[in-house]
Amino acid sequence: MMSGTILNTTASPLTSSDVINIANYLELEGQINWYQTFLDLPDVTDKESISYKLAMAYYKAGMSRKALDILTELQKTSTRSMGTIILTIRQKAESPEKNKPQEKPMDPGGYVDNAYRQLCRGHMQKSRYAHVLFCYNKATRIPYYTVKEEVMSHVPRVSRFYDIISDEDISHLQNTVKQNLTRGRVISDGVGLSDDSRTGESAYVKIATNICLKLEKRIELLTGLDATVRKDIKTSEKFQVVNYGIGGHYDCHLDSLYRRNRADITDGNYTIGDRIATWMFYLNDVKAGGATVFPKINLRILPVKGSAVFWYNLLPSGEVDDRSEHAACPVILGTKWVTTKWIRETGQELRKPCKTHPMAEHF
Incomplete structure (x- = not known):
């Protein structure tokens, strides 16, 4: 779907805007997989906006260290101002109490x-x-x-x-x-x-x-x-x-x-x-x-x-x-x-x- 080919039908590939709009309807886990899959595709031109969204999804999911790694690398080439958000995420990532992954409640409908x-x-x-x-x-x-x-x-x-x-x-x-x-x-x-x-x-x-x-x-x-x-x-x-x-x-x-x-x-x-x-x-x-x-x-x-x-x-x-x-x-x-x-x-x-x-x- 992302590359524009489904079965034997070829159409225009998804743009970064398309990917972000679809991700808005996904749960956090789905957003992470969705963004990561798009970044793994060849010839992705606008990696900056998707990488930023991926970092934010990791942060919201309680994985601050992964979010920090992505933003730190992204800051080297981006013109976007990220100093404040990086400082906030670093503080959370370096806080042992706050960075512990939260135990998910049992979901009876999960199976x-x-x-x-x-x-x-x-x-x-x-x-x-x-x-x-x-x-x-x-x-x-x-x-x-x-x-x-x-x-x-x-x-x-x-x-x-x-x-x-x-x-x-x-x-x-x-x-x-x-x-x-x-x-x-x-x-x-x-x-x-x-x-x-x-x-x-x-x-x-x-x-x-x-x-x-x-x-x-x-x-x-x-x-x-x-x-x-x-x-x-x-x-x-x-x-x-x-x-x-x-x-x-x-x-x-x-x-x-x-x-x-x-x-x-x-x-x-x-x-x-x-x-x-x-x-x-x-x-x-x-x-x-x-x-x-x-x-x-x-x-x-x-x-x-x-x-x-x-x-x-x-x-x-x-x-x-x-x-x-x-x-x-x-x-x-x-x-x-x-x-x-x-x-x-x-x-x-x-x-x-x-x-x-x-x-x-x-x-």
Whole structure:
């Protein structure tokens, strides 16, 4: 990216200003790695401003000695006045009490966050369940209608269905919402809020067109769940179309809305039930990035135009399945379009009866 070459596509390399602007959105550790990587590139003309930013990042991170070394060397050739800042950093660097690296507090989400980053980079551990994964033509109750299914994860079950939506239907969904796309929101205590953890644009398909009804019936055929939006009973939510541009992502999250014990829920909206399952269409191929990852089960799914991914958010007992926590990796090159259908518990009582055993699986 820095040199201007991503995969087989060549563009203008990043300028020093570009590098600094991107670094403003990174944590200190990320800033240090980002600046250092840029300085290691050949033919970097403006090393002074980046070196200064690197020194400041080291200083803020509590590594005063490294910051002092960089600024001392930089002062030999720079016209920038750095006497005061160097004196301040030297005093801190030479103070044993203040220069001790601070112990970072334990981060309970650190493992998941690290796994998310590694999966987005394509670093996957070999799965011990790989021998039970397979592809086959899934039969439906319509004898002549079968679909190619690839089992991506056996336990918990995550499947991808290929050639499940046509180019015409994809164009219809995109054109229906393009004028209504707004900043994507995350649900917090039942309220939709804008948050940096989600940077795409989204819109619901408000009009139940024939194409929407056709796609809902197709989902029903393949999952056995009622996915049709009705006025009298809410068995599912309307299709939501999401567009991610360069850098667009959605951090680790659960699609289920209720994490508390079901017996303690007093929210009247729970009469429609939680999101039992998620179905997501991929509307285009992504040149680089944009994978869907499940950190807790070491699963990475690359977007394939015309395919769809399906998984359960709840266990058969009705409790939240924490293994369904997932994320949308940043788009590195190109754009990403998906359409999501969240299926609710209501209306599935006879189609997917609850299992009382807490360790039971859907398949």
